[in-house]
Amino acid sequence: RTIFNNVELLPPDALFNIKKRLTDDSRPVKVDLGIGAYRDDSGKPWVLPSVREAERLVREDPSYNHEYLSITGFTGLTDGAAKVLLGEESAALKEGRVASVQSLSGTGALHLAAKFLSKTCPEKSVYLSEPTWANHKAIFESQGLQTATYPYWNAATKSLDLEKYLEAIYSASRGSIFVLHACAHNPTGLDPTEQQWTKILDAMAANDHIVLFDSAYQGFASGNLDKDAFAVRLGLQKLATVSPILVCQSFAKNVGMYGERVGAFHVVLPVPETGVEVQNVKAAVTSQLAKITRSELSNPPAYGAKVVSQVLNNKELRAQWYRDMETMSSRIQKMRHALRDHLVALKTPGNWDHIVQQIGMFSYTGLSSEMVQRLEKEHAVYLVSSGRASIAGLNSGNVEHVARAIHEVVT
Numbered sequence: 001r002t003i004f005n006n007v008e009l010l011p012p013d014a015l016f017n018i019k020k021r022l023t024d025d026s027r028p029v030k031v032d033l034g035i036g037a038y039r040d041d042s043g044k045p046w047v048l049p050s051v052r053e054a055e056r057l058v059r060e061d062p063s064y065n066h067e068y069l070s071i072t073g074f075t076g077l078t079d080g081a082a083k084v085l086l087g088e089e090s091a092a093l094k095e096g097r098v099a100s101v102q103s104l105s106g107t108g109a110l111h112l113a114a115k116f117l118s119k120t121c122p123e124k125s126v127y128l129s130e131p132t133w134a135n136h137k138a139i140f141e142s143q144g145l146q147t148a149t150y151p152y153w154n155a156a157t158k159s160l161d162l163e164k165y166l167e168a169i170y171s172a173s174r175g176s177i178f179v180l181h182a183c184a185h186n187p188t189g190l191d192p193t194e195q196q197w198t199k200i201l202d203a204m205a206a207n208d209h210i211v212l213f214d215s216a217y218q219g220f221a222s223g224n225l226d227k228d229a230f231a232v233r234l235g236l237q238k239l240a241t242v243s244p245i246l247v248c249q250s251f252a253k254n255v256g257m258y259g260e261r262v263g264a265f266h267v268v269l270p271v272p273e274t275g276v277e278v279q280n281v282k283a284a285v286t287s288q289l290a291k292i293t294r295s296e297l298s299n300p301p302a303y304g305a306k307v308v309s310q311v312l313n314n315k316e317l318r319a320q321w322y323r324d325m326e327t328m329s330s331r332i333q334k335m336r337h338a339l340r341d342h343l344v345a346l347k348t349p350g351n352w353d354h355i356v357q358q359i360g361m362f363s364y365t366g367l368s369s370e371m372v373q374r375l376e377k378e379h380a381v382y383l384v385s386s387g388r389a390s391i392a393g394l395n396s397g398n399v400e401h402v403a404r405a406i407h408e409v410v411t
């Protein structure tokens, strides 16, 4: 009877608690710049036209049912997912070096990666960018893996600290694990340039490191799904004869199916040395991933997987999806400019150009946690204490209110 009486009460999750405070807030104008979820210009969640049509096709399919999927998931999703990120012409795909399984969105893919690594190489450290998405550390540490950080963001210059980043790659033990944001880095909105990626990935190869690409925003950085796959595809080339690459892929944001938890986890095996049969390694890796899934979910959820598979594999829907991606990324871009322009017009102290230079869903505003608190208390503008603002929460009806609020807390 008393066994749970002394269980520790944990604080609520910082990000999800913002939503709760916002819902309880009775002020007429309130703005949610917390969670990274796309909103249209009236502040509403947006079901992508490509997804609406895909849902219709799934439901009207004569074989429509709610049967269990296989343990490794819906192959239409996993194959399509691999192609859209690794590239139709990927040598790794053509050579059968990619083991792919369905996951519970990006978080589930990261969990699979962490669990698989904890079984296969528990002694390795996992390096995370400083800063990174708040959940990375928790996901890897929950599987008993050690985490460390590598420098990324130079707060003084609001730019990439490439020199220190490269130093960290060279000073980590050979064969360490590095988690890289494939594009639209969360929270900084700052990605390496193509030249910087080349240096970073060459350094990874020179040190035999295992790269884990976390791809949660493909399409949100540039508006173009292929352009945003640049780093992953370059990594596949650079590391092809060096080490495996792990890829965690989410369709929460770019297909807008946040709550359906659609994702994939891929293990890209290197070109095998003589005497090693890559198909055997791939089968063994897949069997381990299937064993994890079987004990945790039995099998992954079907509905979202079928819908996203339609989007990925139906030519017309895929073209529509590319247009939907442009719609979302260009509206975000417009809001970046609107916010910056309002701040400039208000003569708010400081330089606000980083808001338009940063990419993806977020802006790392540089506002202090005290300013963030004041934004919420005085102006009902909600964001996380690090000063990261989800630009997707801005619209033509609230951007001026947000600019005035920032102006007030800064001056």
Ligand code: PLP
Binding pocket: 036, 104, 105, 106, 107, 108, 133, 181, 186, 214, 215, 216, 250, 251, 252, 253, 258, 263
């Ligand atoms: N990785 C990064 C960098 C993210 O920002 C997120 C979500 O915010 C995820 C992974 C996982 O998202 P989901 O589990 O909703 O696909």
